[in-house]
Amino acid sequence: MKSDVVIVGGGISGLSLAFYAARAGYKTTLLEKNERVGGSFNSHQCSTGKDAFWLEMGAHTCYNSYQNLLDIIEACSMKEDIIPRAKVPFVLLRDKELKSVFSSLNIVEALRSIPNMFSLKKDGLSVREYYSKIVGENNYNNTLSHFFNAVPSQPTDDFPADMMFKSRPKRKEVLKNYTFTNGLGSVAKAIARSKGINVFTGQEVTGIEKADGGYVIKTEAGMTCTASTLALAAPPQESSRLLQSIEADIARHLGMIGSAFVDSVGVMVRKEDIALKPVAAIISPDDIFFSAVSRDTVPHEQYRGFAFHFRPGENEESKIRRITEVLGVGMDKIAHRHDVINTVPSLRVGHRDWLEKIDSMLKGRNLLLTGNYFGGMAIEDCVSRSLSECGRIRKA
Numbered sequence: 001m002k003s004d005v006v007i008v009g010g011g012i013s014g015l016s017l018a019f020y021a022a023r024a025g026y027k028t029t030l031l032e033k034n035e036r037v038g039g040s041f042n043s044h045q046c047s048t049g050k051d052a053f054w055l056e057m058g059a060h061t062c063y064n065s066y067q068n069l070l071d072i073i074e075a076c077s078m079k080e081d082i083i084p085r086a087k088v089p090f091v092l093l094r095d096k097e098l099k100s101v102f103s104s105l106n107i108v109e110a111l112r113s114i115p116n117m118f119s120l121k122k123d124g125l126s127v128r129e130y131y132s133k134i135v136g137e138n139n140y141n142n143t144l145s146h147f148f149n150a151v152p153s154q155p156t157d158d159f160p161a162d163m164m165f166k167s168r169p170k171r172k173e174v175l176k177n178y179t180f181t182n183g184l185g186s187v188a189k190a191i192a193r194s195k196g197i198n199v200f201t202g203q204e205v206t207g208i209e210k211a212d213g214g215y216v217i218k219t220e221a222g223m224t225c226t227a228s229t230l231a232l233a234a235p236p237q238e239s240s241r242l243l244q245s246i247e248a249d250i251a252r253h254l255g256m257i258g259s260a261f262v263d264s265v266g267v268m269v270r271k272e273d274i275a276l277k278p279v280a281a282i283i284s285p286d287d288i289f290f291s292a293v294s295r296d297t298v299p300h301e302q303y304r305g306f307a308f309h310f311r312p313g314e315n316e317e318s319k320i321r322r323i324t325e326v327l328g329v330g331m332d333k334i335a336h337r338h339d340v341i342n343t344v345p346s347l348r349v350g351h352r353d354w355l356e357k358i359d360s361m362l363k364g365r366n367l368l369l370t371g372n373y374f375g376g377m378a379i380e381d382c383v384s385r386s387l388s389e390c391g392r393i394r395k396a
């Protein structure tokens with residue numbers, strides 16, 4: 001199959017790049033190794049029919065500051081499906097008790113530190129360096145750091161502070177934070193259906209060669225595609241591996257980005273079987289899981305659901321034991337279970353230098369790179385990177 005651009009990876013980075021490329025009139029092919037598109041932007045369907053119940057296994061919230069994503073949502077006629085998230089609290093689990101974040105903070109220390117917000121710049125500082133000055137060292141260590149770790153499901157002390165949370169212009173007419181009637185994954189599916197994109201799932205790319213000024217892309221399942229432009233939208237270590245034989249320098253530079261694996265277990269329970277009060281997420285400091293993100297933000301008549309994001313390497317028995325302990329239900333009350341492993345980058349202070357270097361290496365080449373390891377991990381960061389990379393596509 002011959003295309004102008006072949007995109008490897010069907011998470012939101014690859015899908016948004018495919019959307020922009022098709023809209024610009026390029027013949028676009030997207031290859032995804034899993035049987036479904038979405039990557040970490042996927043809602044798992046636990047049950048269907050009258051009781052249909054979905055659960056977010058990765059991303060769960062979008063914001064009105066996600067302007068590029070909102071443009072795509074509108075173009076895919078998905079704006080009508082935007083729904084608010086119920087206001088339920090994020091809680092800390094301590095000494096077997098759920099506590100609000102506010103009650104866990106030392107207010108005197110917070111009030112003493114907060115004025116630093118007006119003078120301290122995030123640039124060049126780690127999450128620890130910046131936020132321990134904004135809320136106080138003890139508040140950071142005892143409370144806030146656990147919340148930050150829960151965002152990318154890994155220790156974030158050394159993350160660049162300016163890439164963790166960003167302030168962006170907002171679309172005031174859109175809900176501040178929102179999801180979709182059928183979960184965020186419905187957006188991924190809608191993009192994949194949009195005009196001009198050929199999406200092939202179950203196609204793991206295993207080999208890439210250069211030929212005639214373009215690329216030949218081969219999959220494990222036996223598919224061969226050719227394209228004048230190649231776009232890699234897989235995690236950095238995978239993109240590095242795929243480029244090793246054709247772009248050794250770029251592969252080496254990509255290999256410098258560390259990755260963390262998020263081992264997620266989603267469970268669905270009948271409402272009457274669980275006494276836990278509604279929560280947005282449970283964060284349990286120094287536990288075997290970083291967070292348990294709940295579906296209580298979109299209440300369902302019969303069921304409740306929780307996606308536990310575990311530290312890697314936990315065994316099956318300890319995971320299920322911890323899930324049942326935290327939820328206070330017996331194993332027999334788990335009505336459905338789904339497991340998934342997502343990959344997230346481990347960014348470090350100095351990442352902007354890395355970024356400058358990779359962009360200078362890509363200059364003039366018909367190779368595009370997108371993903372959650374450029375401007376930041378948020379959905380909008382992925383879409384924004386794809387938008388800027390689309391400008392470099394060359395026609396076949």
Ligand SMILES: Cc1cc2nc3c(=O)[nH]c(=O)nc-3n(C[C@H](O)[C@H](O)[C@H](O)COP(=O)(O)OP(=O)(O)OC[C@H]3O[C@@H](n4cnc5c(N)ncnc54)[C@H](O)[C@@H]3O)c2cc1C
Pocket residue numbers: 008009010011012013014031032033034037038039040041057058059060061062151152153203204205206233234235238262309342343344370371372373377378379380382
């Ligand atoms: C638990 C969790 C919660 C999050 N919550 C939020 C949130 O609420 N809001 C927010 O904005 N962001 C959130 N994020 C971050 C955001 O979801 C991710 O950064 C983003 O979805 C990553 O998209 P991506 O396309 O870059 O990568 P991925 O989603 O990882 O997609 C990469 C794709 O490439 C495919 N692939 C890999 N190798 C190959 C190959 N050889 N051939 C073909 N395909 C391949 C993979 O199967 C995958 O589908 C969350 C992330 C996680 C993990």
